[in-house]
Amino acid sequence: MKDRIQQRARDLGFDACRITTASPPESHPRFQQWLADQRHGHMTYLQRNSSKRLDPDRVLPGAKTIVTLAVSYGDSPPTPGSPRRTALAVDSTPSAPTPPAGPAGVLARYARFTDYHQVLAHPLQALARWIDQLGGPGTRSLWYIDTGPVLERDLAQRAGLGFIGKHTNLIHRHLGNWILLAEILTTLKIEPDSPEKNRCGSCTRCLAACPTAAITAPFQLDARRCISYLTIELKEPIPLELRPAIGNRIFGCDDCLSVCPWNRFAHAGALMKNHARADLAEPDLVELLALDDLGFKRRFAGTPILRAKRRGFLRNVCVALGNVGGAPALPALQRCADDPDPLIAEHAGWAIRRVQARARLTGDS
Ligand code: B12
Ligand code: SF4
Ligand code: SF4
Numbered sequence: 125m126k127d128r129i130q131q132r133a134r135d136l137g138f139d140a141c142r143i144t145t146a147s148p149p150e151s152h153p154r155f156q157q158w159l160a161d162q163r164h165g166h167m168t169y170l171q172r173n174s175s176k177r178l179d180p181d182r183v184l185p186g187a188k189t190i191v192t193l194a195v196s197y198g199d200s201p202p203t204p205g206s207p208r209r210t211a212l213a214v215d216s217t218p219s220a221p222t223p224p225a226g227p228a229g230v231l232a233r234y235a236r237f238t239d240y241h242q243v244l245a246h247p248l249q250a251l252a253r254w255i256d257q258l259g260g261p262g263t264r265s266l267w268y269i270d271t272g273p274v275l276e277r278d279l280a281q282r283a284g285l286g287f288i289g290k291h292t293n294l295i296h297r298h299l300g301n302w303i304l305l306a307e308i309l310t311t312l313k314i315e316p317d318s319p320e321k322n323r324c325g326s327c328t329r330c331l332a333a334c335p336t337a338a339i340t341a342p343f344q345l346d347a348r349r350c351i352s353y354l355t356i357e358l359k360e361p362i363p364l365e366l367r368p369a370i371g372n373r374i375f376g377c378d379d380c381l382s383v384c385p386w387n388r389f390a391h392a393g394a395l396m397k398n399h400a401r402a403d404l405a406e407p408d409l410v411e412l413l414a415l416d417d418l419g420f421k422r423r424f425a426g427t428p429i430l431r432a433k434r435r436g437f438l439r440n441v442c443v444a445l446g447n448v449g450g451a452p453a454l455p456a457l458q459r460c461a462d463d464p465d466p467l468i469a470e471h472a473g474w475a476i477r478r479v480q481a482r483a484r485l486t487g488d489s
Contacts, residue, residue: 125258126314132254133193136247137394138306139299140194142317144283146180146187146309151278165348167357176273183273184266184309189316191255191308192276192283194294195244196393197234198302224408227448229441231404232352232376233302235428238399240304242426244269247395252308259312269306276305284317290342291330291380297323300387304396323386330380335369339380351377355440356432361470362443372409372448374440375429401427409449412441413456438463439471446475451483 126143133141149155155178164170176182180190234240248267256263268274277294281287286296286303295301297320324342331339338349347353354362355375362370381387404427415423420434429437442460445453457479460472 125312126317128258129191129251129255129314133191133251136251137195138193138247138251139196139303139393139395140285140296142192142280142283142285143314144190144192144279144316144319146184146190148179149275149278149282151275152178155275155278163346163348165353165357166359167347167353173273177275180274180279180309184264184311186264186311187309188313189310190279190283191251191310191314192280192285193248193251193306193308194280194285194296194299194303195240195306195395196299196303196391197237197240197396198300198387198390199392224406224411226408226410226452227372227445227450228406229372229374229409229412229444231374231407231429232378233381234304235375236401236404237396238401238426239428239430240396241269241271241428243396243399244304244306248306248308252310255308255310255312259310263310263312265308265310265312267306267308269304272307274307274309276307279307280305282319284320287320287322287324288343289322289330289384289386290324290328291334291339291384292343292345293381295323295384295386297386298389299393300390301381301384302387302390303393327385329383329385333379333383335371335377335379336366351379355436359436361467362439364474367443367474368447370440370443370447372444374407374409374412374444375432375437404429409441409445410453410456413438413445413453413460435465435467438468442468442471442475446471446478449475449479451479454479 130141159171159174180187248269252265252267255265277288280294286294289295293301294305296303336349336351338346340346351370351373354366355373417434424430445457454476457472457476460468461476463469
């Protein structure tokens with residue numbers, strides 16, 4: 125039965141599929157300690173549904189098995205002699221991107237695709253229905269990707285899908301860490317696979333690469349310092365002391381993932397590769413500042429960037445311009461300093477002061 129499910133998952137385009145039981149994840153005490161230390165910041169949903177995260181039976185009563193799945197959003201390594209392909213070589217958008225006139229912002233790799241929650245919903249639903257049919261009458265299955273009350277990486281590690289690296293993300297031995305996780309909880313009993321062990325060895329590259337020292341120790345992330353949290357999840361002002369380290373990142377961060385040596389085995393997966401959005405490769409920061417609410421929704425329709433909403437996103441763009449912008453960015457920042465939303469206005473004011481201070485130092489007008 126397990127072979128048939130794994131084969132069906134492959135046929136649907138998933139890059140890896142492993143099975144674990146629906147028993148509570150062993151990381152129970154660590155997760156509770158993380159919450160107790162307030163390392164989740166304002167992500168109160170993690171606290172609110174923590175009892176479900178710690179017991180799959182509370183999510184699907186009678187659950188026996190969790191089918192864990194990985195989807196690669198990585199890139200294939202170059203073949204010898206060929207030029208290095210850009211990180212996201214596939215363009216599913218009709219218009220080719222034009223290089224930005226001003227400084228460009230950086231979006232996390234996963235955000236330069238159509239929203240994976242949308243792309244993967246159909247194959248996940250298809251696999252869950254297929255498992256229900258395989259199990260026969262009375263079998264119930266629930267699928268989740270990211271947003272469910274499930275400790276996805278811990279369960280995936282127990283299923284042997286990969287190991288949790290010191291940067292706290294799951295690494296698959298043949299796909300690297302550019303993978304998204306999903307799972308199907310089911311009442312069907314299936315023989316579990318054996319867990320994967322950690323393979324970081326003495327490497328500490330990800331800890332050294334983190335611009336904000338958010339990985340406070342191996343396997344320990346203080347989300348409140350993580351640029352991904354600050355630019356996506358935080359709805360409030362970004363703490364002043366962390367703004368300079370954000371550089372020109374305007375949505376998410378990949379620094380700890382990019383340096384991981386296990387990515388040498390990464391390759392593009394079937395499900396995401398045709399959903400890359402080339403228009404998001406190098407967005408012009410000054411142009412982004414001109415987006416009104418409707419313009420923002422149109423520009424980023426179908427992408428994960430909508431999650432930040434215009435106010436959060438423009439806040440991030442202001443921070444990026446404060447870090448890398450020059451005098452030509454000042455008129456656009458000035459308009460944002462008058463934005464009715466105080467969040468945008470305050471960050472624009474901060475950016476103006478930084479740009480002006482830099483211009484004074486370099487003698488630019
Ligand atoms: C909240 C959340 C965040 C938060 C917190 C991140 C975090 N590390 O927990 C923020 C907003 C910062 C975030 C950022 C990102 N996220 Co996120 N996030 C989640 C979410 C919704 C919950 C994670 C969670 O429960 N955290 C709880 C805390 C306690 O986990 P932790 O700090 O990692 O600690 C655990 C482990 O490290 C473990 N552990 C294992 N071994 C050891 C050993 C020791 C000694 C210790 C102490 C602990 C330990 O114990 C802890 C308890 O579980 C999951 C989806 C899901 N439902 O699971 C996606 C998820 C983890 N995110 C994902 C992604 C892609 C990202 C980003 C790469 C996005 C980006 N490019 O900006 C970054 C990566 C940042 C990073 N270094 O982790 C993917 C990761 C895929 C993968 N390969 O693992 C997930 C699984 C979503 C998905 N379905 O694909 N994310
Ligand atoms: S995503 Fe960026 S800020 Fe967050 S832990 Fe990784 S390197 Fe640090
Ligand atoms: S960079 Fe090194 S320490 Fe960090 S997750 Fe990868 S192998 Fe582990």
